[in-house]
Amino acid sequence: xxxxTLSGLSVTIDGHEILRPTDLTVESGEWVTVIGPNGAGKxxxxxxxxxxxxxxxxxxxxxxxxAGLKRRxxxxxxxxxxxxxxxxxGMAVLDYVLLGRTPYIPPLGRESPADLAAVEAVxxxxxxxxxxxxxxxxxxxxxxxxxxxxxxxxxxxTLLLLDEPTTALDIGxxxxxxxxxxxxxRDRGLTVLSTMHDLSIAGEYADRMVLLAQGxxxxxxxxRAVLTEALLGEHYRARVRVLDGAQGPLVVPIRPS
Amino acid sequence: xxxxxxxxxxxxxxLAGVAAVLVAAFAGLAFGPVRLNPLAVGxxxxxxxxxxxxxxxxxxxxxxxxxxxxxxxxxxxxxVGAMLALAGGTYQGVFTNPLADPYLLGVAAGAGLGATVxxxxxxxxxxxxxxxxxxxxxxLGAVGLTYGLGGRYRTPATLVLAxxxxxxxxxxxxxxxxxxxxxxIREVYSWILGRLSTAGWHDVLLLLPYVVVAGTVIVAHGxxxxxxxxxxxxxxxxxxxxxxxxxxxxxxxxxxxxxAVSVSGLIGFVGIIxxxxxxxxxxxxxxxxxxxxxxxxxxxxxxxDLAGRTLLTPNEIxxxxxxxxxxxxxxxxxxxxxxxxx
Numbered sequence: 218x219x220x221x222t223l224s225g226l227s228v229t230i231d232g233h234e235i236l237r238p239t240d241l242t243v244e245s246g247e248w249v250t251v252i253g254p255n256g257a258g259k260x261x262x263x264x265x266x267x268x269x270x271x272x273x274x275x276x277x278x279x280x281x282x283x284a285g286l287k288r289r290x291x292x293x294x295x296x297x298x299x300x301x302x303x304x305x306x307g308m309a310v311l312d313y314v315l316l317g318r319t320p321y322i323p324p325l326g327r328e329s330p331a332d333l334a335a336v337e338a339v340x341x342x343x344x345x346x347x348x349x350x351x352x353x354x355x356x357x358x359x360x361x362x363x364x365x366x367x368x369x370x371x372x373x374x375t376l377l378l379l380d381e382p383t384t385a386l387d388i389g390x391x392x393x394x395x396x397x398x399x400x401x402x403r404d405r406g407l408t409v410l411s412t413m414h415d416l417s418i419a420g421e422y423a424d425r426m427v428l429l430a431q432g433x434x435x436x437x438x439x440x441r442a443v444l445t446e447a448l449l450g451e452h453y454r455a456r457v458r459v460l461d462g463a464q465g466p467l468v469v470p471i472r473p474s
Numbered sequence: 475x476x477x478x479x480x481x482x483x484x485x486x487x488x489l490a491g492v493a494a495v496l497v498a499a500f501a502g503l504a505f506g507p508v509r510l511n512p513l514a515v516g517x518x519x520x521x522x523x524x525x526x527x528x529x530x531x532x533x534x535x536x537x538x539x540x541x542x543x544x545x546x547x548x549x550x551x552x553x554v555g556a557m558l559a560l561a562g563g564t565y566q567g568v569f570t571n572p573l574a575d576p577y578l579l580g581v582a583a584g585a586g587l588g589a590t591v592x593x594x595x596x597x598x599x600x601x602x603x604x605x606x607x608x609x610x611x612x613x614l615g616a617v618g619l620t621y622g623l624g625g626r627y628r629t630p631a632t633l634v635l636a637x638x639x640x641x642x643x644x645x646x647x648x649x650x651x652x653x654x655x656x657x658x659i660r661e662v663y664s665w666i667l668g669r670l671s672t673a674g675w676h677d678v679l680l681l682l683p684y685v686v687v688a689g690t691v692i693v694a695h696g697x698x699x700x701x702x703x704x705x706x707x708x709x710x711x712x713x714x715x716x717x718x719x720x721x722x723x724x725x726x727x728x729x730x731x732x733x734a735v736s737v738s739g740l741i742g743f744v745g746i747i748x749x750x751x752x753x754x755x756x757x758x759x760x761x762x763x764x765x766x767x768x769x770x771x772x773x774x775x776x777x778x779d780l781a782g783r784t785l786l787t788p789n790e791i792x793x794x795x796x797x798x799x800x801x802x803x804x805x806x807x808x809x810x811x812x813x814x815x816x
Contacts, residue, residue, distance in 0.1 A: 303708060325698070
């Protein structure tokens with residue numbers, strides 16, 4: 218089964234075509250990472266899949282046409298962790314993660330014991346049980362990122378959209394978060410569609426990569442096929458050396474001489 | 475884990491709110507420029523309960539002071555305070571702006587213009603029944619104008635900016651009228667400072683349905699407002715409908731505010747101070763803030779009114795002056811001592 222298929226999907230904002238007609242398929246259980254220079258349309262692609270921006274073209278989610286999906290139904294299928302999630306002042310971690318249960322709670326209703334149990338299970342799984350009563354704004358960057366992930370998991374969706382999940386983190390925490398996502402993906406059969414800036418670490422975790430430049434897909438395939446000196450040199454206008462690593466190609470920037 | 479529960483109204487806070495309302499209401503009934511025995515007032519109140527007959531020992535005139543002067547005034551204070559505080563908490567939630575207050579969308583300016591027009595047209599120094607109606611129409615007209623001008627773009631910021639522009643325009647119109655018809659200045663001025671002094675059952679019955687409807691609609695949306703606190707885009711990704719929720723709540727809060735302002739004049743500060751005090755003391759969830767703001771808002775305004783009519787007997791201090799005079803230092807105190815801000 219395909220988690221996502223895009224056929225000729227394009228996004229136009231204020232008269233500018235941010236994303237040119239794009240075809241893309243993400244298989245269920247796959248981790249696909251979208252890379253590309255700033256302004257290439259990576260976040261826009263994710264927002265389109267998340268139903269957060271108007272698009273033209275066709276999309277299916279788990280073989281259902283996305284156009285007919287109600288907002289709540291979509292929220293049960295896919296969960297988004299935006300680049301910089303809002304941190305509501307004064308909100309406890311437990312309440313924040315409970316927001317993830319919104320698609321299961323009637324519009325004027327309240328959380329059921331089942332919702333609470335689902336959230337407690339997620340908190341326990343992410344080693345956040347001890348943080349339940351803490352205010353979100355009092356946590357460190359790495360802890361917060363786990364809480365954002367916990368809210369997405371609480372949605373019970375099998376497709377995770379992660380927009381730059383590691384930007385605010387040091388390399389140790391970057392690895393922690395991505396390892397966690399990978400374990401969850403295996404445990405729960407999740408599909409991951411992410412965007413990333415750090416190319417080496419992106420290549421170590423992704424099954425497949427999509428290189429976007431100026432709103433169009435210029436390369437797609439396993440990391441070794443996309444992370445090449447020629448492609449990166451052309452589309453990032455960067456001088457890099459690509460080394461062979463155990464888990465995937467390692468991209469090292471080289472200062473122009 | 476079991477020690478941590480989801481945000482919600484805790485019974486002890488609900489009890490505290492109800493107790494505050496009861497204490498404020500009883501104080502408002504028992505004390506005033508005319509000295510009455512509080513115990514006798516209590517007995518007189520019991521006598522009002524159907525099926526109960528108690529002899530309070532109050533004279534007929536004293537009994538009338540309690541049941542016909544003070545009781546409607548206390549009821550009006552509870553309703554106006556509850557409505558203004560609730561509307562303030564609601565605006566702060568829908569605009570995710572801690573400074574939002576019930577007068578943000580031009581409500582006050584519109585009501586002021588409406589009331590001034592009514593004073594001018596009726597040439598009356600005593601409040602007439604036309605004033606609340608005119609104020610209500612003015613307030614609603616202003617809110618409608620604000621939506622018409624700023625709502626089309628559907629962002630909170632444009633709506634607020636349109637509200638500020640509409641408000642300034644209407645205030646200018648109101649000041650112009652006031653200067654042209656100097657003989658109405660006194661009345662208009664006293665109305666602008668807010669008052670419950672003309673309270674009768676008529677005003678209470680006029681306001682009651684608005685408070686009940688707005689209160690029910692808004693309090694039911696407590697969780698929806700909590701979801702809005704992560705911003706529109708994230709709220710949508712969680713399956714919520716932030717724009718729809720926001721507009722419904724703005725309409726409910728504005729209707730209620732217009733009704734409150736039309737009977738009481740412009741009583742500032744309650745809409746900011748009460749919800750923020752509740753937030754600092756009892757929690758940041760709107761499931762807590764909204765119902766508690768109603769209870770404590772009603773109690774606060776009733777006590778402010780009591781202070782206004784007793785401190786300088788036989789003169790009355792305008793209630794808007796009292797709310798700011800006592801409210802501001804109290805709020806600063808809460809702000810400085812609250813753990814939640816650190």
